[in-house]
Amino acid sequence: MSLLQGKAVVITGSGHGIGAACAKGVARRGAAVVVNDISQARADETVAAIKAEGGRAVACVADISKWDEAGRLIQTCVDEFGRLDGLVNNAVSYSYGRLSAYDPVGAERSVAVNVVGSLHCTGHAIKPMLAQNSGSIVNVTSGAHMGMLNMGVYSATKGALASMIYTWTLELEGTGVRVNGMSPFAATNDDGAQSIPGVDDDGKRQAGLPTPEANAPVVEFLLSDLASDVRGQIIRIDGEEVFLYSHPALLLPSARRSKWTAEELAGAFNKEFKDRQVRCGVLGIESLPVDLKTGFWARMATTTD
Numbered sequence: 001m002s003l004l005q006g007k008a009v010v011i012t013g014s015g016h017g018i019g020a021a022c023a024k025g026v027a028r029r030g031a032a033v034v035v036n037d038i039s040q041a042r043a044d045e046t047v048a049a050i051k052a053e054g055g056r057a058v059a060c061v062a063d064i065s066k067w068d069e070a071g072r073l074i075q076t077c078v079d080e081f082g083r084l085d086g087l088v089n090n091a092v093s094y095s096y097g098r099l100s101a102y103d104p105v106g107a108e109r110s111v112a113v114n115v116v117g118s119l120h121c122t123g124h125a126i127k128p129m130l131a132q133n134s135g136s137i138v139n140v141t142s143g144a145h146m147g148m149l150n151m152g153v154y155s156a157t158k159g160a161l162a163s164m165i166y167t168w169t170l171e172l173e174g175t176g177v178r179v180n181g182m183s184p185f186a187a188t189n190d191d192g193a194q195s196i197p198g199v200d201d202d203g204k205r206q207a208g209l210p211t212p213e214a215n216a217p218v219v220e221f222l223l224s225d226l227a228s229d230v231r232g233q234i235i236r237i238d239g240e241e242v243f244l245y246s247h248p249a250l251l252l253p254s255a256r257r258s259k260w261t262a263e264e265l266a267g268a269f270n271k272e273f274k275d276r277q278v279r280c281g282v283l284g285i286e287s288l289p290v291d292l293k294t295g296f297w298a299r300m301a302t303t304t305d
């Protein structure tokens with residue numbers, strides 16, 4: 001039997017890019033898929049590709065940042081396929097730029113789609129999942145959530161998606177519903193619609209970057225029963241290399257005083273915390289794979305736009 005035979009899943013923003021690749025991937029592994037996008041043309045394209053290969057899929061055009069539309073999306077899966085086994089919170093609205101060039105409109109849209117949309121979809125999906133006592137939720141986060149120049153807004157939304165995983169895993173302990181994350185990596189900007197200030201030309205198509213399809217096996221795994229013991233984890237896939245993320249944690253040893261003042265805190269930074277400040281940022285340029293040290297990623301790490 002196919003890995004995902006009998007399962008029905010919703011993938012938000014799966015009309016394009018990594019979401020589309022994941023929708024096709026899970027359909028090939030036997031799942032029925034609700035292909036969501038805000039664009040009818042994009043959703044239809046993914047559905048047509050799945051059906052052309054003999055898979056099962058329906059399109060649902062919905063703006064997931066709206067509570068009612070997110071509800072209609074989840075209900076579409078239940079109505080069409082009789083159940084809901086997986087939700088992949090993948091849809092994204094990108095917003096780039098340094099804090100000094102803060103864009104309030106882009107920021108609000110990013111938070112609405114990436115954060116609120118994922119909350120809304122999961123808020124609806126959890127009801128049928130708990131009722132059937134099974135389900136797998138996959139939040140698509142990003143290495144950017146560890147800190148990346150030009151990506152303050154985007155990073156913040158992706159950090160929110162990671163934090164949802166930690167809390168929902170605690171809340172869903174003892175149930176059949178699991179929450180995990182994927183941190184993908186792929187060249188997807190083929191239409192140039194999401195070019196990044198200062199790095200846009202090469203950013204559209206990077207030779208050597210993984211394809212969207214290279215990321216799909218992570219979602220196939222997390223949605224499957226092969227991952228029934230995997231909870232609260234974020235899998236980072238960089239082409240041939242896969243990582244597990246560490247989670248934010250309190251550093252030990254701590255510092256203790258009978259009463260804290262600003263001066264005592266300063267003292268702790270000269271004593272217990274001396275030389276222990278945590279370095280920010282995912283992309284210390286020295287940590288880049290050799291073949292990515294020029295072009296797109298190098299400029300992401302250094303551009304001042």
Ligand SMILES: NC(=O)c1ccc[n+]([C@@H]2O[C@H](COP(=O)([O-])OP(=O)(O)OC[C@H]3O[C@@H](n4cnc5c(N)ncnc54)[C@H](O)[C@@H]3O)[C@@H](O)[C@H]2O)c1
Pocket residue numbers: 012013014015016017018019036037038039042062063064065089090091092093113117140141142143183184185186187188194
């Ligand atoms: N491309 C990468 O290397 C990379 C790296 C890290 C993380 N990610 C994450 O992977 C996911 C997919 O990224 P991508 O580059 O493939 O994206 P993409 O822009 O190619 O596709 C996203 C889709 O989401 C749709 N969408 C936007 N707003 C929506 C809304 N309100 N409701 C429903 N759909 C909506 C868009 O129409 C689009 O088709 C995102 O969560 C992104 O943060 C991507």
